[in-house]
Amino acid sequence: MEIFLKSLALSLVMSISCKVFFDTLLEKRRWRRGWIENTELLAFTLGIIIISMSEIPPYAIQPIRFTAVICIAVQIYYRVRFVQNVFLSILFCGIFWIVEILTISFIYLLPITGISIQIVEESVSDILLLCLMLLFHFKYKGKTNVMSGTKWTRFLFFPVFCMVIIIAATMYPWNGQGGNEYVRVLVLAGFGLVNMAAFYFLWDILVREAEMQNLRLGRERTQNQMNMYQSMQENYERQRRFLHDYKNQLNCIQGMLAEGKTEETMEYLTALNGSIRMNADHVNTNHTAVNVVLNQKYSYAREKGITMTISVNDLSSLTMGEEDIVTILVNLLDNAIEACEKLESNKVIQFKMTVEDGELILSIRNPVKEPVKIRDNRIATTKPEEGHGIGLINVQSVVQKNCGTSILRCEDGWFFFSAMIPV
Incomplete structure (x- = not known):
C-alpha cells in the first residue's frame, strides 16, 4: 500500500509537470461536453501510474513507452499535428531524463547508501521537474504561436539526439564504486547541463521568431488602418465633389424646367439617379x-x-x-x-x-x-x-x-x- 501511495503521489507530480508544459505551448481541444476537458490531468496520471506499476522493459524500450503514453494523451486533449506532438513529447521526456541524470549525478556524490539513493532520487527529480516546468510556464505563458508554422522542425534532431545519448548512458548499472564512477557522474552532469543550456538557446530562437511574426502582424494591422483611413478620406473628398456637382446639376435642372424642357429634364434625372446609385455605399x-x-x-x-x-x-x-x-x-x-x-x-x-x-x-x-x-x-x-x-x-x-x-x-x-x- 505504501508503494502504491508513493507511486500515486509521484505520478501526480509528474502529470502536473506534463500538463503545465503542454498548456504553455499548445491550444486545448474544444469538446461539446465541457467536462471532458477537465479529465486531462487524470489521463496523464493514469498513464504514468500504469507505467510505474507495470513490468520494467529493457532500457531501450523505457523512453519509447513513456513517450508513447504522453503522445497519446496530448493528441486527445490538444490541437496539435502528429509530428509536432511527437517532437514535443520527446522533448518533454528528454528534459525529464536530463533532470533525472543531473539529480542522480549530484546524489551519487553524497555519502548515502545505495538504497537511499533510489528513494531520494525519484522524489527530488520529480519535484525539480515540476519547478522547472512552472518557471517555463511563467516565462513563456501566452506564447503558443511559438510552435505555429514549420520553423520548429529545424530543431527536430535535438530531442531525438538527447534521447539516444540518455538511453546509452542509462544502460550501465549505477553502483557508486570505483574512481571511474565519479568521472562518469561528472561527464553525465556536464552532458545534462549542456543540453539544458542548448534547449534554452534553441527555445529562445523560436520565441524571437514568434515575436518577429507578431511584429509583422502589427505592421499589417497598421497598414490596414492606414488604408482604411485613406479610404475614408477618399470617400469624404468624393462626397464633397459630388455635393459640388449636384449643386450645378440642380441649377441645370432648374434652367431646363424654366425653359419648359420636361422630357429632357426627365431623361437627365434618370441618368443622374443612376450615377448616384453607382457611387452610393452598399x-x-x-x-x-x-x-x-x-x-x-x-x-x-x-x-x-x-x-x-x-x-x-x-x-x-x-x-x-x-x-x-x-x-x-x-x-x-x-x-x-x-x-x-x-x-x-x-x-x-x-x-x-x-x-x-x-x-x-x-x-x-x-x-x-x-x-x-x-x-x-x-x-x-x-x-x-x-x-x-x-x-x-x-x-x-x-x-x-x-x-x-x-x-x-x-x-x-x-x-x-x-x-x-x-x-
Whole structure:
C-alpha cells in the first residue's frame, strides 16, 4: 500500500509537470461536453501510474513507452499535428531524463547508501521537474504561436539526439564504486547541463521568431488602418465633389424646367439617379470600420466581375478593436477575391457578419480552383503563392486573442471559413 501511495503521489507530480508544459505551448481541444476537458490531468496520471506499476522493459524500450503514453494523451486533449506532438513529447521526456541524470549525478556524490539513493532520487527529480516546468510556464505563458508554422522542425534532431545519448548512458548499472564512477557522474552532469543550456538557446530562437511574426502582424494591422483611413478620406473628398456637382446639376435642372424642357429634364434625372446609385455605399452596419472595409471590397470585387453577397445586421455593439476587425475582414476578403480571380466562371463570394445572442457570427464561402488541404484547422501549406494560406494565420490569431473559435473547411470545390467571437 505504501508503494502504491508513493507511486500515486509521484505520478501526480509528474502529470502536473506534463500538463503545465503542454498548456504553455499548445491550444486545448474544444469538446461539446465541457467536462471532458477537465479529465486531462487524470489521463496523464493514469498513464504514468500504469507505467510505474507495470513490468520494467529493457532500457531501450523505457523512453519509447513513456513517450508513447504522453503522445497519446496530448493528441486527445490538444490541437496539435502528429509530428509536432511527437517532437514535443520527446522533448518533454528528454528534459525529464536530463533532470533525472543531473539529480542522480549530484546524489551519487553524497555519502548515502545505495538504497537511499533510489528513494531520494525519484522524489527530488520529480519535484525539480515540476519547478522547472512552472518557471517555463511563467516565462513563456501566452506564447503558443511559438510552435505555429514549420520553423520548429529545424530543431527536430535535438530531442531525438538527447534521447539516444540518455538511453546509452542509462544502460550501465549505477553502483557508486570505483574512481571511474565519479568521472562518469561528472561527464553525465556536464552532458545534462549542456543540453539544458542548448534547449534554452534553441527555445529562445523560436520565441524571437514568434515575436518577429507578431511584429509583422502589427505592421499589417497598421497598414490596414492606414488604408482604411485613406479610404475614408477618399470617400469624404468624393462626397464633397459630388455635393459640388449636384449643386450645378440642380441649377441645370432648374434652367431646363424654366425653359419648359420636361422630357429632357426627365431623361437627365434618370441618368443622374443612376450615377448616384453607382457611387452610393452598399453596406451600412452602424460600424464605421466594418462599413469602410466592406464597401471598399464590394466595389473592388464588382470591378473584377465577382458577385459578392453580404448578410449583415446592426454591428454597433461590437467591442472588438478596430485593428482586429480590419485584420480579419481584409485578410478573409482579399483571399476570397484572389481565389475567385483564378476562376473562369462561378465567381461568387458569400459573406455573413452578424451579432446573434451576444456573439459575432462571421463566415465566408467562395469557390476555389484547386482543393485546399486543411490539417488541424490550418492550411497545410507554407507556399506564399497559395492565396488562402496568406493571412489566415493572422486571422486565427486575432480570433483566439478575442476568445473566439474558428473552423476551416474545403468541400466540393468550396472553401469555408467561420468564426464565433464573444461580443
